[in-house]
Amino acid sequence: MRRLSHMLLLLVSLLYLSPAEGGCSRAIVIISGDDRLLSSGEGFNLSCEFSSLRAHHVAQLWRSAPQEGDTISAEERMSLVNMSSALPDVILVLRIRSATPAHGGDYFCMTQPPDTISPKVSIQIADNLTTSSPAPSSPPHCxxxxxxxxxxxxxxxxxxxxxxxxxxxxxxxxxxxxxxxxxx
Missing domain, CATH: 1.20.5 (Single alpha-helices involved in coiled-coils or other helix-helix interfaces)
Structure with missing residues (x-):
């Protein structure tokens, strides 16, 4: 009897003392893509990779209108995608096949409640832009x-x-x- 009670005490203490969060204290978000200057009609893709999300998080992709200066008011931002998920890892992909000047702006990803915000990717769309020959692409890297x-x-x-x-x-x-x- 005494041995069994010691075993039960050890089991309960292991359950209590072991961390349940897996070591991640907050969500991680990465946005793919670089700042670009595109001509009207060209397409582009952006993706946001969210890691370590919890059940209360909402993954979001935002676009803010291009402005002079660094401050952007809430009225100048537009939420493009809001998604909740039971999964801890989510990837949001935005694909614009034929961009117009209205698609220009700063794109960024964030969680709601706002735990993590990605860096901004600036997309500029010009009406009459002549493009030179494309630069050779580098091999993909991890x-x-x-x-x-x-x-x-x-x-x-x-x-x-x-x-x-x-x-x-x-x-x-x-x-x-x-x-x-x-x-x-």
């Missing part, structure tokens, strides 16, 4: 932020399975105790 995002997703899954195992062990221990006391 930056450390993408690797960190994948590692964060894997860590979240790992913590899920650890907590599920702890819960199963607790239920098994309680069932063993119930059987033991029922026999006595």
């Amino acid at each position: 930056d450390s932020s993408q690797q960190h995002s994948r590692a964060t997703a894997l860590q979240g899954q790992l913590w899920y399975w650890i907590l599920l195992g702890k819960a199963a062990l607790l239920l098994f221990s309680l069932a063993c105790l119930a059987v033991k006391y029922k026999r006595a």
Whole structure:
């Protein structure tokens, strides 16, 4: 009996002392794309990668009208995408096939409540822009932020399975105790 109570005490203390958040204290957001000057009719893609989201977060993609100066009022911003998800990792993609000057502005991503905001990507659309020959494209590379995002997703899954195992062990221990006391 004494050994079983020590085991139960150890199990409960492990459940209590182990962190349940997986090590991430706030959401991470990365926006892909660079500042661009495009001619009217050209297309562009932007994507926002959100990591470590919680159930109360809403992933958002915003566009603010181009302004002189750095301050932008709330009336000059437009939310393009609002999305909630039960998943911790989400990617929002905006694809404009034929841009007009109205598509110009500063694009950024953020979580709501505002835990994290990405850097801005500036898109300018000119009516009469002549483009020179395109520069040779460089081979794709994997930056450390993408690797960190994948590692964060894997860590979240790992913590899920650890907590599920702890819960199963607790239920098994309680069932063993119930059987033991029922026999006595």
